[in-house]
Amino acid sequence: xxxxxxxxxxxxxxxxxxxxxxxxxxxxxxxxxxxxxxxxxxxxxxxxxxxxxxxxxxxxxxxxxxxxxxxxxxxxxxxxxxxxxxxxxxxxxxxxxxxxxxxxxxxxxxxxxxxxxxxxxxxxxxxxxxxxxxxxxxxxxxxxxxxxxxxxxxxxxxxxxxxxxxxxxxxxxxxxxxxxxxxxxxxxxxxxxxxxxxxxxxxxxxxxxxxxxxxxxxxxxxxxxxxxxxxxxxxxxxxxxxxxxxxx
Numbered sequence: 001x002x003x004x005x006x007x008x009x010x011x012x013x014x015x016x017x018x019x020x021x022x023x024x025x026x027x028x029x030x031x032x033x034x035x036x037x038x039x040x041x042x043x044x045x046x047x048x049x050x051x052x053x054x055x056x057x058x059x060x061x062x063x064x065x066x067x068x069x070x071x072x073x074x075x076x077x078x079x080x081x082x083x084x085x086x087x088x089x090x091x092x093x094x095x096x097x098x099x100x101x102x103x104x105x106x107x108x109x110x111x112x113x114x115x116x117x118x119x120x121x122x123x124x125x126x127x128x129x130x131x132x133x134x135x136x137x138x139x140x141x142x143x144x145x146x147x148x149x150x151x152x153x154x155x156x157x158x159x160x161x162x163x164x165x166x167x168x169x170x171x172x173x174x175x176x177x178x179x180x181x182x183x184x185x186x187x188x189x190x191x192x193x194x195x196x197x198x199x200x201x202x203x204x205x206x207x208x209x210x211x212x213x214x215x216x217x218x219x220x221x222x223x224x225x226x227x228x229x230x231x232x233x234x235x236x237x238x239x240x241x242x243x244x245x246x247x248x
Contacts, residue, residue, distance in 0.1 A: 005066045005206065012198045035160055035188035039195060042156035047149050058138070059145030065210050066203050072213045074220060077108075078241045081224035084112070085234040093118065093228075107131065107218055111225050121229040128222045136215050143207035150200035157192015161185040220244040 017027050048056055087095050097116045103109040110131075114124050164185025220241050227237035 002067050002069050008202070009198070016194065016198075029183065030187060030190065032184055032187040032191075035164075035184050035191050038160035038163065038184075038188055039153060039156050039191040042159065043149050043153045043192075043195070043200075046152040046156070047145055050148060051145060055141045056145060059142035062139070062142045062207055063146070063203060066206050069210055070214060072210075072217050074217060074241075074245050077217060077221060078224075078238055081221065081228070081241060082234050082238045084115075085224070085228045085232070085237050088228050089231070089234065107135075108221055111221055115225050115229055119229070121226045124229055125222055125226050128218075128225070132215060132218045132222070135218075136211060139211045139214070140208070143204050143211060146200050146204035146207065150196040150204060153196040153200060154189075154192040157189045157195075160188025160192070164188060216244055 017030070020027060020030060051059070084096055084099065087099075093116055096112055100109060100112050100116060103112055107128075111124075111128055114127060119127070162185075164182065168182055168185070223244070224237050224241050227240065
């Protein structure tokens with residue numbers, strides 16, 4: 001569980017609600033189902049319209065990373081790669097074949113299998129880097145779903161505000177109906193700006209950070225596997241891989 005995400009979301013919402021109360025307002029006045037429907041439904045529709053189904057579904061699934069980040073452990077990867085290097089120097093690359101089935105990560109497993117198959121170091125790097133680039137691009141498309149939502153939500157909120165004002169203008173002769181229209185108008189704007197800046201854009205930035213960590217770990221793995229293929233000393237491989245941790 002990523003506790004800082006939970007604390008940040010709670011703090012942001014609580015600050016707005018407490019500020020509303022301190023200003024003499026009521027929390028209930030910020031609860032407008034009509035405004036919520038306009039902003040949430042309009043934003044969702046706009047995002048779905050701009051995105052292929054596969055990308056949209058991927059972006060929705062990635063949202064769980066905000067609170068449950070993907071497993072990225074550079075230290076464990078360095079330890080495992082160093083162990084493979086030592087085994088390969090003692091018994092040869094074929095000795096790693098028995099370890100392939102025990103590698104949990106699919107990308108890592110494919111890399112070790114290519115190493116066992118005797119693929120040339122430069123070709124090994126080329127094949128794995130193509131997969132890294134493709135995977136990174138796909139994940140970024142998913143993260144940009146939330147960035148797009150952050151761009152659409154304020155505009156949809158303004159649209160809701162205009163609709164509320166139209167409702168007010170249509171009922172100027174009936175003062176009892178003016179309050180509801182004005183409330184929808186202003187609350188829709190709050191929802192649009194609030195959703196964008198408290199939820200959608202932060203989610204996008206958090207996902208991009210996780211994507212960067214995943215990519216860094218995969219690049220570190222490629223460097224280590226290429227070092228093993230070249231027959232480099234395990235200490236050299238470990239030292240080179242630790243260099244990635246300075247920027248991870």
